[in-house]
Amino acid sequence: MNFYDMTVDGLRKFLTEQNENPAKAEILFDGIYRRGFKSFDEFGFSGRVVEKLSVFTLDEPEVIEKLDSKDAAKLLLKFSDGNFCETVLMRQRFGNCVCVSTQVGCNMGCKFCKSGMLKKRRNLTAGEIVGQVLALSREFSCRISGVSVMGIGEPFDNFSAVADFCSIITEDKGLSVSRRRVTVSTCGIVPKIREFAVLSPTVSLAISLHAPNDELRSRLMPINKTYPIGEVLDAAEYYSEKTGKRVTLEYILLSGVNDSEAQAKELSELIRGRDFYVNLIPYNETDTDFKKPAPNVVDNFCRVLKETGVIATKRKEFGAELKAACGQLMSDRNER
Numbered sequence: 001m002n003f004y005d006m007t008v009d010g011l012r013k014f015l016t017e018q019n020e021n022p023a024k025a026e027i028l029f030d031g032i033y034r035r036g037f038k039s040f041d042e043f044g045f046s047g048r049v050v051e052k053l054s055v056f057t058l059d060e061p062e063v064i065e066k067l068d069s070k071d072a073a074k075l076l077l078k079f080s081d082g083n084f085c086e087t088v089l090m091r092q093r094f095g096n097c098v099c100v101s102t103q104v105g106c107n108m109g110c111k112f113c114k115s116g117m118l119k120k121r122r123n124l125t126a127g128e129i130v131g132q133v134l135a136l137s138r139e140f141s142c143r144i145s146g147v148s149v150m151g152i153g154e155p156f157d158n159f160s161a162v163a164d165f166c167s168i169i170t171e172d173k174g175l176s177v178s179r180r181r182v183t184v185s186t187c188g189i190v191p192k193i194r195e196f197a198v199l200s201p202t203v204s205l206a207i208s209l210h211a212p213n214d215e216l217r218s219r220l221m222p223i224n225k226t227y228p229i230g231e232v233l234d235a236a237e238y239y240s241e242k243t244g245k246r247v248t249l250e251y252i253l254l255s256g257v258n259d260s261e262a263q264a265k266e267l268s269e270l271i272r273g274r275d276f277y278v279n280l281i282p283y284n285e286t287d288t289d290f291k292k293p294a295p296n297v298v299d300n301f302c303r304v305l306k307e308t309g310v311i312a313t314k315r316k317e318f319g320a321e322l323k324a325a326c327g328q329l330m331s332d333r334n335e336r
């Protein structure tokens, strides 16, 4: 069993079953995540306790490649079964934010996304997602103050591992990343959005919308045929009611596809009266046929939204020079 898969609650349960004091769970988190202990011998526990803890390994992914630029860095990691994943560090004004992957490959098949070109091979475990944060923090000697679950994979197609991951990294005695600064992005798996709304800890949610109507969204994102826009927005509203957190709608701008003034108005109409926040993302070009709009088209789209009362911002782009920006994370290493 990998220690990094364990939530504090899971550890408490394990300790109780072993007739040990469950309060050791917090001590274990503190030692491993904060003090950087490399083994259970370092805690000063009795031999009996250390023996019981020996069921846990401290498995971390191997760093295969390290790329760095001024505001972003990227690691290629290898897991013990030979699968790879990429993970990104963004140096933002408020601190360092990481973008983690949740699956090897992805089955959602969004037409514009390179990450999904490899079909899903397997889910990552919670510990493998935690391992990405640990590897970035260690390789670049930095504290991590934000996490975007926006790398390769659909988080809600790997629900329990992602839920555990959110609990582990926000744990006060551990890495204690602020809940506000953890954002899970989903293509819109409606029942899981609703399930996530009532789980603790509650973190921020983003929905990949990318189109103002079902006809276009179904062409870009096959998942829309199962969960159409209306249901997705209702679930998003439910999420914000339950958690008190405003949900972000992500909207990639694709030249000539979804970036016209009429489509901006349609989007505004669609979400009128609802408390959403729109984040516009100029497309990061990869080897698809889609193109990024000219900057004035992006500005114009944003202006129309704002004029019609929508809160909208443009996403600052990170890491394009490292092929580390949204939708550019690689799947081909796994293919080879």
Ligand code: SAH
Pocket: 108, 110, 112, 113, 114, 149, 150, 151, 152, 153, 154, 155, 185, 186, 187, 207, 208, 250, 252, 281, 282, 283, 284, 285, 286, 326, 327, 328
């Ligand atoms: N599966 C999740 C999270 C992964 S993708 C989801 O769909 O939300 C993170 C974000 O990057 C999503 O909004 C996705 O649609 C977007 N994205 C994918 N390819 C992109 C590209 N080439 N340029 C910009 N954003 C892209």
